[in-house]
Each structure stands twice: as C-alpha cells, then as structure tokens.
Amino acid sequence: MSTESAYIPRQKCFERDGRTDLKAFDRAGLEAWFIEQGDKRFRGHQVFKWLWQRGLDNFDEMTNIPKQTRTWLAEKATITWLKSAGVQHSKDGTRKYLWECHDGSHIESVYIPDEDHPGKARRTLCISSQVGCAMACTFCLTGDLGLKRNLSPSEIANQVLQVAQDLGPEKPITNIVMMGMGEPLHNLDGIIFAIRTMLDDDGLNLSHRKITVSTVGLVPAMKKLQSALPVNIAVSLNASSEEQRLQVMPITRKYSLDELIQTCKDLPLPKAKRITFEYVMMAGFNDSMEDAARLIGLMRGVKSKINLIPYNENPARDIKRPSAERVKDFQHYLVSRGVHCSVRVTRGKDISAACGQLGKASKEEAVPLSA
Ligand code: SF4
Helix, strand or coil, X not given: CCCCCCCCCCCCCCEECCEXXXXXXXXXXXXXXXHHCCCCHHHHHHHHHHHHCCCCCCCCCCCCCCHHHHHHHHHHEECCCCEEEEEEECCCCCEEEXXXXXXXXXXXXXXXXXXXXXXXXXXXXXXXXEEECCCCCCCCCHHHHCEEEECCHHHHHXXXXXXXXXXXXXXXXXXXXXXXXXXHHHHHHHHXXXXXXXXXXXXCCCCHHHEEEEECCCHHHHHHHHHHCCXXXXXXXXXXXXXXXXXXXXXXHCCCHHHHHHHHHHCCCCCCCCEEEEEEECCCCCCCHHHHHHHHHHXXXXXXXXXXXXXXXXXXXXXXXXXXXXXXXXXXXXXCCCCCEEECCCCCHHHCCCCCCCCCCCHHHCECCCC
C-alpha cells in the first residue's frame, strides 16, 4: 500500500448572483456551512437530502426545516440547475443531453442504456467535467474548443440528478463515466466534491465500483484521486510507443509514456480493480500487429484491461476507422496472449454522441427535454 497520505481538497464556496450555491458542497461541506451561519449541523444534512434525494428546487417544500431557517436560506443561498437546451435521441436508445450553463456556455451528457440482460440492465451516463478541454488530443473534436472553464461540483453532479429525473425511477442510472467534455483530472477538486455527492447514501447513492474517471494521464492528479476516492480509473492511451503518442496526445510532452505506465504500476489499487486503458484505433496509425505486440510489453506488470475503440470517423478529421476484421485480429492477438481486452461498441453515432464527438452539437439539432 502507498505511504502517501490521502489528498484532501479544500471545500470552496461557489456563489451564484451573490448567493451561495448549496449544491456545490458535499454533505460535510454543507453541514459545516450551516454551522458557519449559526445554524445546526443536522439541518445541513437534512437540506442535503432534500437537494439530492428529492431534487427539490425551492426551500418552501423542505417541510422538516423550520420556517425561520427557510427564510434566511432563501436570502443567502440558491439551488442551482442546468438549463436544458434539448435532447437528441439515437435509434439505438442513446440520448445526448445538451445543457446551457448560467454563463451561456454549453456542455453535454450522454446516456447509454444496455437493457439486453434482464435484471442486470446497465444504464451508463457519460458526463462532462469542463467547458471545452485544454488537452488538444488531435483526434478529438472536443479538443478543438480549447478550455473555456472548469465546471463547478454542482454543474457536474446536476448532470446526474437531472438525467435521473428525466429517466424516472423505473430506469435508475447504474454507471457513471467521466469521459464527456473535458479532462476530469484537470478539474480535480471539482470532480472530487461532485463524486462525493454521487457516492453519498443521502446524496445520489451510487457505488464507487460504478464510477469511472478517465484521464489522458495527468500523473500527479492520478495519485491524488486514487488517494482521495476509491473510484475506477481509465487511462486514454491511444498509442503503443512514446513517439506515436506524442503525435496525437500533446500531454505526452509533460508526462512521458514511461512515467505514466510506471504510475499505473505503482497506484495502490484494491485487489479486484484494474486500470482500463482506452485505445482509440486509427487505421494505418496504431492498428498494426507491431502495435499490439508493443502494447503487451507496456501492460506487463500493470493490473490492466484494454478497451479498443474503433475511431468514429467525422468530416473534420482525415482519420479512418480500421476494418472490423482488423479490430478483431488486434483483439485476438492481445487476448490470446493473456491480455484482458474488449472492443467498445459504438453507440449514438447518428446523433454525434460517440466517443470524441462531443462539443459540436447545435441547439437546432436538439429537441426539448420533455419530447
Ligand atoms: S480526448 Fe478527452 S482529454 Fe483529449 S481533447 Fe478530447 S476531451 Fe480532452
């Protein structure tokens, strides 16, 4: 086990129109804020439940909170929401939600249902952590936007609450993946507070086994996240050598492939956990059997599984998707040599909700949330 002490981010107070954004606090933060206001800790706990379990949008309906407390809350605090800018429905059941933030910027969340296994439905929500992204991975359309800003913890967790409300209680979200717009670990504190709310029994009540945070490999932040929360980590790898990775992922200049792999080896993972390595396959670039052989070498000593993602072609990039046969051969090469490897099925292609396509949606393409 690591001897490093756990990373404890400092709780920040977020304001909206001069009032405190209550949803930006995790439960402990909200309780502490209530004490600072001269009220009781347990009132903070009660309000936290109303916000996340009941999804209330006003203080008047918080019936176990005294009228006097509700009055000062209405003066000093606010309950924030993302404004729906529409939702697109794919033929395959995938839904892409477009949200407008308070400053007019837009973000997206993608709901990916898998109801094929009765009693074991998997309903995954892919959420955003930033407006735009600074990482500039060459194959990714979101990267073209550049980074506009970090999302607040409330903007991150609200994506989960608001999609859950849209789906209704019969279709609870089972899995969260932070693979939408942005590099989550570039907004480390923001995602930690949002995830705490997601994990809280009195919050969104999700399991840490069902939450996955993706990263391009921000090495120091990976260590901090792992020490702060027991969630799953996915590394966006996309290359089998340093030179190759430098061509598509500029972050490699800062944290080399060697350093990234060594960090993955050193992370104190719980017994049953493996790091997922996402590998976007681009025809003629990283899909040869030499690449597969190098990948095996890289994975030696890492508790890993590889997720192959055949590239989703789009007019903005001259990158081709490998043939289905090539992807199968690549996977077979890895699996037959003892590497855990799966191929991600492309979902939501007809609504540009597939991997690497977020951030290009227009409001004209979307329909109102209730449609
Ligand atoms: S792949 Fe992820 S980290 Fe890279 S530019 Fe796109 S959103 Fe950012």
